[in-house]
Amino acid sequence: MTRVVLLGASPGPDTSPTGLRLATMPGNPTVGERLHGQLTSMDPRPARIESGDVAAALRALADVAESATENLFIIPENSVVHDELIYQISKTKRGALALVAKEPRGNSGATEESPSEAAEAPEDNGPEEYVPIDEAEPEIGHNRVEGLPVRVRIGKSRVVSVGTARHAVTRPNGVVLGPLHVSARNAPTLAQTCRDLADMAEVFGPDDDLVQLVVFGLVRNGVSVGIRGRRDLFYRRVTTQEEVNEAVPEMVGMNEDRSRLNNAVKGADGFFTTFFVSTYSRFIARWFARRGWTPNQVTLISIALGVAAAACFATGDRPWMVLGGVLIYFAFVFDCVDGQVARYARKFGVLGAWLDATFDRFKEYVVFAGLAVGWVVSGNGDDIWILALAAIGLQSVRHLLDFSFGIANRRKPPAKLPTLALDVPDDRDLRQALVRRKVERAQGMRRVLKMWTKAGRFRMVHWARKMIVFPIGERFAAIAITAALFDARITFLTLVIWGSVAAIYTLTGRLMRSLV
Template sequence: MPRVVLLGSSPGPDAATGQATPPAALTLPALAGCPTVIGKLHGQLASLDSEPVTIARSSEAAAYRGFPGRLVETSDLAGDLRALADAVEDATENLLILPANSLIHDELIYQITKSKRGALALIVREPREEDENGDAVVPDVPIEEALPEIGDRTLEGLPVRVRARKSRVISVGSAFHGVTRPNAVLLGPLHLHHKHAPVLAEAARELADLAHLLGPDDDLVQLLVLGLVRKGVSVGVRGRRDLFYRRVSTAGQATEALAEMATFNEDRARLNNAVKGADGFFTTYFVSTYSRFIARWAARRGLTPNQVTLISIALGVAAALCFATGERAGMVAGGVLIYFAFVFDCVDGQVARYARKFGVLGAWLDATFDRFKEYVVFAGLAVGAAVSGVGDVWTLALIALGVQSIRHLLDFSYGAANRRKPPSPLPSVPLSVSADTGLRQALEERRAAKTGGIRNLLKMWGRAGRFRAVHWARKMIVFPIGERFAVIAIVGALFDARITFLTLIIWGGIGAAYSLTGRLMRSFA
């Protein structure tokens, strides 16, 4: 569970004008019990950290007393930064840092804290400037020639002083630190792996020493990310997507935000999040379109993921027995059963993610019996072929089994090797330097060093994935489990075991060659 740090002193809309109300004094009369903003947030975070650290200015500290956890009183921005450094530097758990005036969905907290990124921040990008025809306006000066700026534009009450690319923060500014063509703001929540806690503490203390150069509109979260980026930490980004987050500083903003929050379907977002986003074509269009609703039905009736896994195993064994009859009716029934065995194989993971019930046993059962169902069906098809007089297809069955086993071994070993591979370090720039020119130049040099024949080919192939046809072709060519079960179900029902095994071997061989080629290219790049 992460350690939670609440920033009661983090500026928000209207904070710079002095009109802000402490979140401990802002009530939410539209909610049952009329909780305060900070009270609601404490209730949401109780399962993560029952003793969070709250950093607040002494003038507002009285409003925070009585809530769980430790209250640290400060007098200015430098004090805020030093208090945060003291709170996180010895952390042995991951960190969740967010402003105390946050209104946020539980599901968004869950998604942020379950991220596998070492650092992740919630952002919102500036809308693209468009001309009268709706086309994006291209800046007159290319970004390579643009100069760092201290932007005075605001978005959702926060200064636009962040340059973000698709997956991570490139540069962050302040009233002292210039940013080349800023395009986003950091909304608030920041999740950080504990290995980066000492770096964050060091950066916070350095920024505290520079506090006299910072301004009243400088946001504490943006300053923290500024420190991380300047120290070479890769900070990933994500948007709100179909969930809600807003900072509120006045009663009017709180009422407006609650009304907007009520228009979001948090349960639907949670259900959609239960479906893996990287599934193959068959799974995406022929299973996940409805399996999520089975998962929600099962979860609400108390079914566990392991129980759903057992249903999937039973359906797989039943499919194998049907295939073993060798009769056309048995082959059709086997195709239907193996399809639903795969459906429930997807449902068990979706139940786990929707109900948030994870366990080592469940993960082991899911991984192990996926292979078991596949191989027991191979045996059923081979027996059925012998019974029906198609001929001895055991050799084909063993080849198909061998191809899949080798592919699983390669997948596991390559994944393990990648996890051991240290990430390429990002450049760092002193916080005492105002402009981010040096940082951007170092990033360009790093990018140029990564260009070459093989790397260029990989980049071109990666960019080709923007086209949907290429994207799904790449998904299908590797012959993922959904496509394999679809081949068994459809080809087995329409033809015979020999054709089924030949299809599995040929497609599996092509997929293995494609995957191996890509991995070798990435290894040499």
């Protein structure tokens, strides 16, 4: 469950969402009624906080955060938003995540990607002299994006710094639009931050947005607030009926289902999965989901195809070997489809996750056995079992290492960010601390890892790194191709050689990351 906090507007005909109706939508709901309905599955009794009195609102939010035992989802009540955007933000694994929008380039400062870069592309500001960001003076942002003051410095993956009407920020380039997700582990920090902000509420200006103030406090207290754009989904705050009338057609005109379908595909899949499976498997997943199939039922199809492939390989005959290659390919396709059905239909369960992980290994190992049996019945001798056992042993060790590293990595506390007192009038000290942090983290092993990470910006390197670790898609592809075109011995040699290279590469990287 997630604790939902609705930030209500001050009473009045133009700002209260209770008086703004979505006339073209079924049931003619108000903005507030629709948002309540969208959030019911997350929290049937959301907390509602009036935002007219900033100090009172901050103290009320602090009370909610203090008593919360689950993640918090904070959103203005006058929000018109797609269901899928709410879902994607609320399911983040980050400690905090905010929906943001950058100011158009022609109106903003430069768009440097790192909080400590010393140089940026020149701004489109006419004849004004370009000043690198490290030499720029902090400023109070007065430009606006969607009615919000531009007082946020947005970096590549997180909010770098935030200003207010009394706190200057170095070259602001965006706004926090509204939805904010805060994990349970950061709830105590959120509570204390809101209390501290409430005590100094008199210094804030009338145009300071409540959500933006909260992010201001979190960032200065060392919480890493990740960023997310709207991308192909819709979000807008509305304050007048005219804005509602403009927002609804725009929202309806955007393909929310396509975004949901795309989001059902893992973003970090390997080369083979990305280009030879996910290009069409998502549509199979939608077909199954719309007909009420569960992910576990699709998993059973994948298992059956894997066993059938093993049976074909066990014959040792070339036509059956080719058929086995086709079947193992589609066994992998349906292995992808079951996860995509789960994400598209939002049907998750412990049993399903366990079945998926367990039977991935089962399919591989039963296929190994089928290949070895087929080699033996073809009269080629039983020494193939040595290679089969080597492939099974190598893959088992790799999975053990993956599992143990994942457990250890989850226990590792997040890296600490610099902090800055809430009453400091600008963010220069914070940015200088970030520069020092970057320099310190770019020494020795960290520097090598960072260079290798940056190399991933090149498309060829990116996909080479994906393939070298020999993920499941590449393994199933290797089995299908080598078994269909060659023989079991070539298949096992491919698995053992490529798997050994992958194991050495992965183990080296994890050892390096464990030492930094």
